[in-house]
Amino acid sequence: MSNAFPALPADFVFGAATAAYQIEGAHDEDGRGPSIWDTYCREPGRIEGAASGDVACDHYHRYREDVALLRELGAGSYRFSVAWPRVQPTGTGPANRRGLDFYDRLTDELLAAGISPAATLYHWDLPQPLEDRGGWRVRETAQRFAEYAALVAARLGDRIPRWITLNEPFCSAFLGYATGRHAPGAREGRGALAAAHHLLVGHGLAVRALRAAGVAEAGITLNPDRLLPATDSAADHAALRRAETLHNETWLDPLFAGRYPRGAAETWGPQADGSWRLDGDLALIGTPSDFVGINYYRPITVADAPYRDPDPATRTATDIRVAECPRDDVRHTTMGWPVDPHTLTDLLTDLTARYPALPPLLITENGSAEADTVTPDGRVHDTDRVDYLRGHLAAVADAIRAGVDVRGYYVWSLLDNFEWARGYGQRFGLVHIDYPTQRRLPKDSYHWYRDLIAAHHRHHTRQQAPTAQHTGEQAAR
Ligand code: FCB
16 A cells, blocks of 8 residues: 555655764865864763764765665755855855865755755854854854855855754754763853854844845754653643753744743743843844754653752753653663654644744654664664654644644655764664765665655645646646
8 A cells, every 4th residue: 555644745845864074074175174073072981982973974975876875765855964164164264165066066966866955054063263262152153154154055055945054053052062962062051051042143144144145945943842741740840841941942932932931030040141142133033934944853751850060150051950751651762762753743733833933844854763783685674763754754744634834854864874972873874874884775764765755756646647637737746
């Protein structure tokens, strides 16, 4: 029987996603400068297996092979990120032509394969010299980001229709500057809150720069969380409210409701004095977007907890008297993340209800890390990943049936790759990478996704056929 999800509209876009530092390698080629991730990976104890993105999937040299895999897959769109330190090795000044040349070649290769490019401008690889001047803690970085956006759009804006300013600013601000689990590895309170604000200002400025360059679509990718209270106690519900502020409202309220999060004082106390805000920032942050990208992997169950650090002067911005609780009622991926697809439907319907001004949605990442092995038949039988993807696509279809405007879905990820602090042990790809040889091997999930995309197109072509005959027009595809 058909693999398609009939609720997904005919023009629903199926894609796959990657990010520059996780796949490109070629860390010192063609004038690329160092990013905060190059620095962080070299600090002892930061990354599992002391790994780095120095070589990664060597995509910088193998992009043709990778685009061929996307074409075989039938992907309608490919989401990749542009490495800021390739374009501006020090984070300021004129473009490094050889850096932009790479994205030019990649874009043309995609277009020749009939795949629509979707570019993320910032997937976490801040040029190190900008971090040395304060990074996202300082407003200047937002200005620099907009200048970089203008340089990239001037070169590629005519051929790349879809632009994503930031990927998951939650992670940049709170993993980068509060938990220290991501580059640059800081553990701060006010610094992280200021970073959150400056990332949003950078987004607003970059959207304006992209519009000035005439691009077709501009938006941001967030990772809003589906948060569940551990119990019905008042204390756990209060913890849930604080977690909502940290994970969701810090981003969604200024972007789509024209206000700063109302729970800031309860969540952070005097740390959140907002002294980094300027008049006019809300209007800038709220510059209209054409879409919002949603990255979704798992729900988080939260409970009330004491502060980890009793001293408010040294307390980090993620220390908000909330503990994440384990679950024992569902399967977990190798990341330790619970698999509960229905929570994606709930998240999407809830966001739509809470933010009437929300633009159309794109699922810009969804996928699972599994313990993949190449079996003696030369295949990777990743049935758990197929179940995960099928369940989450069904959850998207349910949300659409409930009235949510979702335009597309990108699997994370096309390739196994460098999973940040977790190194190369976590495999998210539709395509298996044998790192010593760089051999690409499509997994069963790749074949499943390819068949699903083909079935979707067949299903909708059949639906259109009577009209086409009637009017004499060609049925689409
Ligand atoms: C997201 C990141 C992406 C990848 C997945 C697993 O938070 O955007 O780069 O690491 O998680």
